[in-house]
Amino acid sequence: MELFHLTPIIFSFPPKPIISLNPSLAVKVCRRSNRVFSQSGLMSGWVYDEYGELSVLRFDKELSVPHVEDDQVLVKVAAAALNPVDFKRFQGKFKKSDSPPPTVPGYDMAGVVVKVGSEVRQFKEGDEIYGDVSEKALDKPKKFGTLAQYTAVEEKLLAAKPANLDFTQAASLPLAILTAYEGLQRANLSTGKSVLVLGGAGGVGSLVIQVAKHVFGASRVAATSSTGKLELLRTLGADFPIDYTKEKVEEITGEKFDVVYDTVGQCDIALKVVKEGGAVVVLTGAVIPPGFRFVVTSKGESLRMLNTYLENGKIKPVVDPNGVFQFSEVVEAFTYLQQGRAAGKIVISPIM
Numbered sequence: 001m002e003l004f005h006l007t008p009i010i011f012s013f014p015p016k017p018i019i020s021l022n023p024s025l026a027v028k029v030c031r032r033s034n035r036v037f038s039q040s041g042l043m044s045g046w047v048y049d050e051y052g053e054l055s056v057l058r059f060d061k062e063l064s065v066p067h068v069e070d071d072q073v074l075v076k077v078a079a080a081a082l083n084p085v086d087f088k089r090f091q092g093k094f095k096k097s098d099s100p101p102p103t104v105p106g107y108d109m110a111g112v113v114v115k116v117g118s119e120v121r122q123f124k125e126g127d128e129i130y131g132d133v134s135e136k137a138l139d140k141p142k143k144f145g146t147l148a149q150y151t152a153v154e155e156k157l158l159a160a161k162p163a164n165l166d167f168t169q170a171a172s173l174p175l176a177i178l179t180a181y182e183g184l185q186r187a188n189l190s191t192g193k194s195v196l197v198l199g200g201a202g203g204v205g206s207l208v209i210q211v212a213k214h215v216f217g218a219s220r221v222a223a224t225s226s227t228g229k230l231e232l233l234r235t236l237g238a239d240f241p242i243d244y245t246k247e248k249v250e251e252i253t254g255e256k257f258d259v260v261y262d263t264v265g266q267c268d269i270a271l272k273v274v275k276e277g278g279a280v281v282v283l284t285g286a287v288i289p290p291g292f293r294f295v296v297t298s299k300g301e302s303l304r305m306l307n308t309y310l311e312n313g314k315i316k317p318v319v320d321p322n323g324v325f326q327f328s329e330v331v332e333a334f335t336y337l338q339q340g341r342a343a344g345k346i347v348i349s350p351i352m
């Protein structure tokens with residue numbers, strides 16, 4: 001894949017040429033020093049009014065800029081990443097615990113603080129930040145998410161944007177890297193242990209490989225993908241890339257793993273290759289004990305800890321080479337995500 005010839009350092013491509021939204025659709029913004037804010041109290045964004053398939057998404061140029069609570073900051077969103085939870089949510093799969101539509105979707109973003117609530121201590125106007133704006137992904141996630149020009153976020157969910165990353169790269173990280181980290185933490189991974197990642201090339205899997213190696217000190221990481229993504233697995237640090245289109249994990253490894261991290265819904269396979277007393281983390285599909293599932297919690301504190309590894313280059317954001325879409329192309333971006341073949345993350349950038 002051309003992605004892997006370019007650079008082993010940052011797996012992000014420059015965004016495609018900017019296709020401007022119709023200027024008449026753009027919210028009036030004022031620029032004053034490094035601040036950008038809505039003058040009209042209105043903003044542009046994607047919204048859905050009822051649950052359904054992709055056709056429920058519509059672009060609205062007259063959304064209200066969200067109100068900022070005392071513990072929140074208002075962020076001018078520069079880039080936002082998509083996650084499978086976004087489409088599962090607008091399909092109505094989490095109706096019972098969701099806030100009812102209308103909803104601006106989106107969990108991940110990177111941007112600039114333009115206003116701070118009275119209790120905010122860590123951030124000030126002009127700070128470049130990133131984060132997952134909904135503390136619990138499935139429990140009353142935000143009605144005003146990140147696929148809009150502005151979003152209001154509790155400061156405890158945010159961290160400073162790593163200085164070496166651009167907004168696109170930073171936006172690609174929060175939900176996926178927090179899921180990778182929390183899953184490995186819950187699995188009690190420790191130095192010298194082995195890990196198998198089922199689905200190592202996806203948004204979460206590509207970070208599980210790196211977090212397992214660099215944050216938890218795993219001694220050996222195996223991972224599965226289709227043929228074209230094996231080189232990506234190697235570049236991310238996988239010691240043992242496995243082509244699932246040609247080989248069955250349970251037949252070829254000849255070894256068992258301390259932790260199996262399943263991002264694709266193969267708990268049955270995971271249980272065959274985990275050591276006795278080991279842990280099986282399951283993100284999707286059927287869960288067979290002792291495999292366990294969890295739902296990620298957004299934490300600025302964890303992002304701050306992970307910033308050390310991002311800033312020293314040990315952990316790299318992985319943005320799909322065909323996965324940077326314009327703000328006007330959110331439907332196309334979701335169509336691509338729903339195919340389930342992304343290499344790393346899909347990002348909407350720039351959001352202006």
Ligand SMILES: NC(=O)c1ccc[n+]([C@@H]2O[C@H](COP(=O)([O-])OP(=O)(O)OC[C@H]3O[C@@H](n4cnc5c(N)ncnc54)[C@H](OP(=O)(O)O)[C@@H]3O)[C@@H](O)[C@H]2O)c1
Nearest residue numbers: 084179199201202203204225226283284295296340341342
């Ligand atoms: N519980 C939670 O808190 C939580 C948090 C985040 C995500 N999730 C869930 O976890 C799942 C993964 O999320 P994601 O963001 O990583 O998705 P994603 O980026 O869309 O995953 C796409 C990747 O899956 C790989 N893949 C598909 N089938 C595979 C197979 N049979 N074996 C190996 N790899 C396979 C694809 O690689 P190939 O093209 O090479 O097949 C592709 O790289 C989703 O269901 C999501 O909803 C749950």
